[in-house]
Amino acid sequence: MVDQYRREKGLSVQEIAARMGVTTNTYRNIIRGKTTPRPENVTALENTLGWAPGQFQDLQNGSTTVDTKPTPPPSEQLRVVGGVDTEHGLLTWTELPGGLRDYTLSREIAGVQRGASLPGSSLSPAEVVKDLAVGLKMLEKYYELEG
Structure with missing residues (x-):
């Protein structure tokens, strides 16, 4: 599900990992649920994708929709x-x-x-x-x- 949103934003795996400040392997492990992400990595992922806080956890818990942050002035x-x-x-x-x-x-x-x-x-x-x-x-x- 995260990769779908990443692709919609036009980001490669390498680009999103770089923006998050993690390796591509760490990014992949996070979205596949193979590792428990650090809070700062979750925040970086949500910020990079324009999600409201808590959306990654909601997806991990089975949600199929994501709330985006309103575009700030x-x-x-x-x-x-x-x-x-x-x-x-x-x-x-x-x-x-x-x-x-x-x-x-x-x-x-x-x-x-x-x-x-x-x-x-x-x-x-x-x-x-x-x-x-x-x-x-x-x-x-x-x-x-x-x-």
């Missing part, structure tokens, strides 16, 4: 605010209503652009970059072991 819609090169990679963020931000720190790892994300954060860019750098370091170590 332009003043409350997402805005890409900026990006900055850091010693750990490119940090970009999107402003959300209520003063929150979605952050992504990305850089090339094992020949592919990879990223770590933090959705719905109230932290400043300076505070976030160190935490996300740890995530990228873990990815780097993983691909070193794989290679």
